[in-house]
Amino acid sequence: MTLAERARQVIPGGVNSGQRSIPGLTGLVVTRTEGSRFWDAEGREFTDYHAAFGPPLLGHNDPDVAAATAAAGQSLGLTGVAVTEGEVLLAEQLVELIPSVEQVLLTSTGSEATFHALRLARAVTGRRLVVKFQGCYHGWHDAVSLNVISAPDRVGRHDPTSTGILPEVLDATLVLRFNDPAGVRQAFAEHGADIAAVIVEPVPHNVGALLPTDEFLRTLREECTRAGSVLVFDEVITGFRHALGGYQSIAGVTPDLTTLGKAIANGAPLGALGGRADLMQHFSSRPGGPVFFAGTYNGHPATVAAALATLRKLREEPVHEHVFRLGDRVRTELDALYRRLGVPAVVTGYGSVFVSYFMPGPAPLTYDDLLANDTALFVGYRRNLVDHGIFELPLNLKRSHISYAHTDDDVDRLLAATEAAVTRTLREGGPDDLAHTSTMGGAAAQKAAR
Numbered sequence: 001m002t003l004a005e006r007a008r009q010v011i012p013g014g015v016n017s018g019q020r021s022i023p024g025l026t027g028l029v030v031t032r033t034e035g036s037r038f039w040d041a042e043g044r045e046f047t048d049y050h051a052a053f054g055p056p057l058l059g060h061n062d063p064d065v066a067a068a069t070a071a072a073g074q075s076l077g078l079t080g081v082a083v084t085e086g087e088v089l090l091a092e093q094l095v096e097l098i099p100s101v102e103q104v105l106l107t108s109t110g111s112e113a114t115f116h117a118l119r120l121a122r123a124v125t126g127r128r129l130v131v132k133f134q135g136c137y138h139g140w141h142d143a144v145s146l147n148v149i150s151a152p153d154r155v156g157r158h159d160p161t162s163t164g165i166l167p168e169v170l171d172a173t174l175v176l177r178f179n180d181p182a183g184v185r186q187a188f189a190e191h192g193a194d195i196a197a198v199i200v201e202p203v204p205h206n207v208g209a210l211l212p213t214d215e216f217l218r219t220l221r222e223e224c225t226r227a228g229s230v231l232v233f234d235e236v237i238t239g240f241r242h243a244l245g246g247y248q249s250i251a252g253v254t255p256d257l258t259t260l261g262k263a264i265a266n267g268a269p270l271g272a273l274g275g276r277a278d279l280m281q282h283f284s285s286r287p288g289g290p291v292f293f294a295g296t297y298n299g300h301p302a303t304v305a306a307a308l309a310t311l312r313k314l315r316e317e318p319v320h321e322h323v324f325r326l327g328d329r330v331r332t333e334l335d336a337l338y339r340r341l342g343v344p345a346v347v348t349g350y351g352s353v354f355v356s357y358f359m360p361g362p363a364p365l366t367y368d369d370l371l372a373n374d375t376a377l378f379v380g381y382r383r384n385l386v387d388h389g390i391f392e393l394p395l396n397l398k399r400s401h402i403s404y405a406h407t408d409d410d411v412d413r414l415l416a417a418t419e420a421a422v423t424r425t426l427r428e429g430g431p432d433d434l435a436h437t438s439t440m441g442g443a444a445a446q447k448a449a450r
């Protein structure tokens with residue numbers, strides 16, 4: 001039996017996340033990573049643009065991060081009491097770097113950070129409703145587990161990603177269109193007094209990249225301020241990757257709370273929730289604080305060491321300059337490539353993030369625009385890329401990432417491989433199993449409910 005087959009015997013589906021179950025790749029077993037690469041059990045080498053959904057901004061096994069983590073492992077274990085110097089140093093830097101963050105708490109994952117942000121918002125406002133946007137993902141917990149990548153007939157109504165969520169929890173989440181300021185104003189006009197929080201990915205990267213209009217982010221700020229609702233920017237992807245101060249430092253819009261994760265520790269499991277001190281003071285980490293906050297692994301010395309080493313490198317080396325330059329190159333040259341091939345495509349993204357949608361322009365603003373994407377070509381060329389040693393996740397609408405370890409040579413090979421993979425998909429047709437590959441959509445929940 002292969003390792004993948006053994007995995008399926010003892011792990012449901014053979015993988016440890018519903019987002020790792022990829023049709024066509026069920027035999028893949030990863031054995032090694034380094035820089036921009038990973039290798040599988042068959043000895044195949046891949047240039048990795050999937051990058052674990054985003055954490056390794058410096059590249060895999062960054063030597064400075066690995067050394068800091070190992071050193072912490074040898075000198076400081078988890079005691080689960082009081083605080084360590086590393087936690088203080090990390091919190092001080094987050095307060096210094098991120099405009100909205102006056103105080104901050106550490107978690108192990110992004111989902112925990114968004115969970116606590118919403119619970120805090122409900123606690124301080126005494127209100128019930130949470131607003132999210134179609135296409136945004138904020139983790140696996142019930143309040144936000146809906147309307148990410150929805151099938152066309154599920155847009156415009158609740159589309160849970162899972163069964164087992166209480167209907168009254170789903171009812172307490174309003175789903176609005178991203179980049180639709182009028183829709184936001186209308187929701188506040190109707191429900192403002194009952195809206196505890198608005199949570200948003202300032203750039204919804206869970207559907208590739210929808211770039212926000214200035215008016216949209218400003219409207220969120222204005223309406224939340226007017227209604228006394230808590231504005232949460234979920235910067236789990238955009239934080240550190242797009243700027244040390246997060247996308248809020250680029251947009252010039254300051255939320256009340258910010259959630260962080262992924263690139264903060266280059267792949268070590270660390271999340272964070274920060275924001276206005278008058279809000280953060282409600283957490284039970286302060287004696288008498290009424291909003292319960294806990295976690296055995298919060299502020300784990302090894303992950304904190306990884307974050308400190310990551311931030312040091314992001315601050316001291318031209319990481320952003322490098323990944324932004326390569327990102328611009330990829331977007332410009334992919335765009336030229338598709339024009340040359342006569343393939344209708346929109347190449348977009350931000351900084352180190354890129355994605356090619358196969359549809360006519362202009363660049364998409366809302367999830368509805370993305371329904372025009374040719375899913376078969378999108379998934380098909382990525383499956384073909386695997387044969388060229390290039391890994392972009394073969395799931396609809398998924399973004400790709402460039403790290404500090406990627407080089408111009410990598411980009412040259414990406415472009416040549418993309419040309420071959422797209423041409424082959426156009427010639428042979430895309431996969432015909434896509435009806436079964438819904439990810440973070442409601443198809444599974446729908447089926448089970450029937």
Ligand SMILES: Cc1ncc(COP(=O)(O)O)c(C=O)c1O
Pocket residue numbers: 053108109110111112114137138139140201206234235236237261262271
């Ligand atoms: C924007 C955003 N928020 C929250 C999360 C949840 O983070 P985690 O998977 O670490 O729980 C993710 C994960 O992909 C994300 O992309």
